[in-house]
Amino acid sequence: MDVKNFVTRTLAGAVLVAVIIGATVLSPISFGIVFMLISLLATQELMKLLTGKATYLGGVSALLFLAIFAEHASMFSERMIVIVWVVYGMCLLLAMTGQLWNKKSNPVEAWMHIAYSQIYVALPFALVNMIAFFRGQFTPVLVLSLFVFIWVNDSFAYLTGSLFGRHRLFERVSPKKSWEGFVGGNLFALAAAYLMSVLDQPLSNLLVGNDGSSLELWQWFVFAQIVVVFGTFGDLVESLMKRSVNVKDSGNIIPGHGGWLDRFDALILSAPFVFVYACVYAFIF
Numbered sequence: 001m002d003v004k005n006f007v008t009r010t011l012a013g014a015v016l017v018a019v020i021i022g023a024t025v026l027s028p029i030s031f032g033i034v035f036m037l038i039s040l041l042a043t044q045e046l047m048k049l050l051t052g053k054a055t056y057l058g059g060v061s062a063l064l065f066l067a068i069f070a071e072h073a074s075m076f077s078e079r080m081i082v083i084v085w086v087v088y089g090m091c092l093l094l095a096m097t098g099q100l101w102n103k104k105s106n107p108v109e110a111w112m113h114i115a116y117s118q119i120y121v122a123l124p125f126a127l128v129n130m131i132a133f134f135r136g137q138f139t140p141v142l143v144l145s146l147f148v149f150i151w152v153n154d155s156f157a158y159l160t161g162s163l164f165g166r167h168r169l170f171e172r173v174s175p176k177k178s179w180e181g182f183v184g185g186n187l188f189a190l191a192a193a194y195l196m197s198v199l200d201q202p203l204s205n206l207l208v209g210n211d212g213s214s215l216e217l218w219q220w221f222v223f224a225q226i227v228v229v230f231g232t233f234g235d236l237v238e239s240l241m242k243r244s245v246n247v248k249d250s251g252n253i254i255p256g257h258g259g260w261l262d263r264f265d266a267l268i269l270s271a272p273f274v275f276v277y278a279c280v281y282a283f284i285f
Helices: 003-026 028-051 057-073 078-101 107-132 140-164 179-207 217-244 260-284
Strands: 168-170 174-178
Touching: 003 028, 003 140, 028 057, 028 107, 028 260, 057 078, 057 107, 078 107, 107 140, 107 260, 140 174, 140 179, 140 217, 140 260, 168 179, 174 179, 174 217, 179 217, 217 260
Parallel strands: none
Antiparallel strands: 168 174
């Protein structure tokens, strides 16, 4: 084992986890700033992956995040919220119409890249806002739980897959993933869901002075299952995308971990489904 690479990977991972947890529990503003920045950087990385160069679309993704954050954080006037939405829409229109003057690129391909950047990266990160402000109040425990389920599933799927993996999950896309690893990660994610159900109210009281999500145990289990299933699909989708452009990692910004997309691939596909689950829960319960 490469000890230096292991130490680098561990330290970089610890710093990233500390930043995400710290920003989420500190305040809604720190949460918004950090995740808006990650959305911007992940979009830039995606465009560089697809086109070979970074573009201004990262800033457009940040505007979408800001627009949804502004609507839910109760820190902006209605006029300011409208302005942000208008600027976001104008930037998208300019990106589309700007292809009229770009003689070197295929306009249809460029438009598809623009749409893909907003659907694949910008929208999922923006929807994390909706999860964070569940039922109109900032609920950091839900965001923390989303990441806890992702991290637990990734770690224990890798561990159990390495020890017991015999049957490939999706060999064409990710040869190392196994059904045994998927089941192992799933079981530990369920254990993490039980733990978060116990910590929900005391953590919420400590951090923001409210009663938390009020989810029942079985609802926490459903939450974890959504993250595990669609987070795994997110990992596979990103692996397929990287294979299609012949790269091992989406970037090299995080030592030992690759790029932003490598670290947040599970979030990108699971966040929209967690948001739908939250909407259904709020409507029914």
